[in-house]
Amino acid sequence: MDEFDLLVVGGGINGTGIAADAAGRGLSVLLxxxxxLGWATSSSSSKLIHGGLRYLEHYEFRLVSHALAEREVLLKNAPHIIRPLRFRLPHRPHLRPAWLIRTGLFLYDHLAKRVSLPPSARVRMHDPSPLLNDVDTCFEYSDGWVDDARLVSLVAQQARDKGAQICPRTRCSAVQRQSDHWLVELTSGTGEKRPVKAKVLVNAAGPWVGRFLQQGVHQQSQNHIRLVQGSHIVVPRIDDQSYAYILQHTDGRIVFVIPYEQHFSLIGTTEVEYQGDPAKVQISAAEVDYLLSVVNSYFKIKIAATDIVHSFSGVRPLLDDNQQQAGKVTRDYRFELSGAKDQPPLLTVFGGKITTYRRLAQAAVNKLGEFLPAMGRPWTAAALLPGGDFTSLAALQSELWQRYPWLDRSVLDRYARQYGTLSHRILQDCQAVEDLGEHFGQGLYRREVDYLCQYEWASTTEDILWRRTKLGLHMNQSQQLQLQRFMDKE
Ligand SMILES: Cc1cc2nc3c(=O)[nH]c(=O)nc-3n(C[C@H](O)[C@H](O)[C@H](O)COP(=O)(O)OP(=O)(O)OC[C@H]3O[C@@H](n4cnc5c(N)ncnc54)[C@H](O)[C@@H]3O)c2cc1C
Structure with a gap:
């Protein structure tokens, strides 16, 4: 029976982050x-690497300053999938006075060292402005944008490169605490069972964290998770500039409008208490109406439900801090370490954000030092994620254009943004477009599909179209069917 130092349950951003950190410190790890990978909350986020401007209103200074510092680290470590994004906050004096916004932005500029992003500013709006005429002032500030699902895949690759076993489509179906190790039963998608041993168990099951504790480990916890649904809609681009918008609503909440995949705008999010099965979360008509009405109260262009080309929902696994309103619940994380002195430990992760995953992972593994004393030192702060070893995206793009002049530049640009320098691994030995194999449409060739299956654990059409790439937004139904038929056959 295989034995590991660490067994991580959950392949979202927190589980993969912990697996990568631990494997890089010399521990044997199975996830x-x-x-x-990343199919649940970690691919349904607003896709921001941000300090969280609005958390300042809840006095979450520690969380914001940590997240702002991580923003710099991640912009540097994954420049292909994480990019700076300039936000405009339209000023409506009856919602938040200018002095309050300026104070918040001053803190946002200064709570952590800012190297790569410009400071905030106040701008006068002139015609042609996409916003309604009563908005004559906006406040600008910068944050980061991330392809969240790709981040999970890259962190999983980082873990694998350091020796971790990554097992998607494998459920942790039973655990037993033995005297000096955990006996864990893993069940594959086909029902095959594999028993393994682990010295330490990590519960990074996101929205299922409580269920795993109660039904898997039969353990009561002092901490609780509050499930809060958040939904997004995608519509054809409503503003041709490169700005994102942060819109204040009359209920005190904010809604983002983010440039998305060149031709689209991503609009979200909502906060609705959720009681059901996290796997079945779906956007409701009320959420759609809410998002449309906030956007229509700011923009000259009017959007309707018929404009929506795609939507997605996720469940935030928030650390319950007894707040009444879902929007006020902390976005910070907490660990719970359980097990008596002579028992194998269980570390459970409550809460967290995509932005702080690396920091959370590092702190989680640090916490296990007393049980796994042979582990090495923290290492991820300066570690580039796979494919991130280039100086500028523009330089990488032009390198790809020169080296592969026979391939459409729009495809190469997408490769650069998704795979960074790993684009060369996809294209190696190819001399002409025919070498890329079957074309499914919108620049997706068999060569890329094979790469995603071989190196990124993709196995279904959905994995490829919605998580490893976002080509689902661009490919028509018959192109998607062609891919589906190919995947079924292969
Ligand atoms: C609407 C919304 C917007 C957000 N926006 C942002 C944002 O802009 N920026 C930001 O930083 N954060 C954002 N977040 C927060 C962020 O997405 C989450 O904090 C993060 O994705 C949680 O990751 P996780 O790994 O804990 O959970 P998940 O990604 O849900 O991963 C948990 C995994 O555990 C697996 N699992 C559960 N039980 C088992 C088992 N028994 N065996 C095997 N696997 C199991 C599940 O299948 C799941 O994949 C947002 C969240 C939401 C919902």
Whole structure:
């Protein structure tokens, strides 16, 4: 029976982050994910690497300053999938006075060292402005944008490169605490069972963290998770500039409008208490109406439900801090370490954000030092994620254009943004477009599909179209069917 130092349950951003950190410190690690990597909350986020401007209103200075510092680290470590994004906050004096916004932005500029992003500013709006005429002033500030699902895949690759076993479509179906190790049963998608041993168990099951504790480990916890649904809609681009918008609503909440995949705008999010099965979360008609009405109260262009080309929902696994309103619940994380002195420990992760995953992972593994004393030192702060070893995206793009002049530049640009320098691994030995194999449409060739299956654990059409790439937004139904038929056959 295989034996590991660490077994991580959950292949979202927190589980993969912990697996990568631990493997890089010399520990033997297995990560199991019941479905595809990142399929749950970690691919349904607003895709921001941000300090969280609005958390300042809840006095979360520690969280904001940590997240702002991580923003710099991640912009540097994953420049292909994380990019700076300039936000405009339209000023409506009856919602938040200018002095309050300026104070918040001053703190946002100064709570952590800012190297790569410009400071905030106040700008007068002139015609042609996409915003309604009563908005004559906006406040600008910068944050980061991330392809969240790709981040999970890259962190999983980082873990694998350091020796971790990554097992998607593998559920942790039973655990037993033995005297000096955990006996864990893993069940694959086909029902095959594999028993393994682990010295330490990590519960990074996101929205299922409580269920795993109660039904898997039969353990009561002092901490609780509050499930809060958040939904997004995608519409054809409503503003041709490169700005994102942060819109204040009359209920005190904010809604983002983010440039998305060149031709689209991503609009979200909502905060609705959620009681059901996290796997079945779906956007409601009320959420759609809410998002449309906030956007229509700011923009000259009017959007309707018929404009929506795609939507997605996720469940935030928030650390319950007894706040009444879902929007006020902390976005910070907490660990719970359980097990008596002579028992194998269980570390459970409550809460967290995509932005702080690396920091959370490092702190989680640090916490296990007393049980796994042979582990090495923290290392991820200066570690580039796979494919991130280039100086500028523009330089990488022109390098790709020169080296592969026979391939459409729009495809190469997408490769650069998704795979960074790993684009060369996809294209190696190819001399002409025919070498890329079957074309499914919108620049997706068999060569890329094979790469995603071989190196990024993709196994279904959905994995490829919605998580490893966002080509689902661009490919028509018959192109998607062609891919589906190919995947079924292969
Ligand atoms: C609407 C919304 C917007 C957000 N926006 C942002 C944002 O802009 N920026 C930001 O930083 N954060 C954002 N977040 C927060 C962020 O997405 C989450 O904090 C993060 O994704 C949680 O990751 P996780 O790994 O804990 O959970 P998940 O990604 O849900 O991963 C947990 C995994 O555990 C697996 N699992 C559960 N039980 C088992 C088992 N028994 N065996 C094997 N696997 C199991 C599940 O299948 C799942 O894949 C947002 C969240 C939401 C919902």
């Amino acid at each position: 199991c994910e019941q479905k595809d």
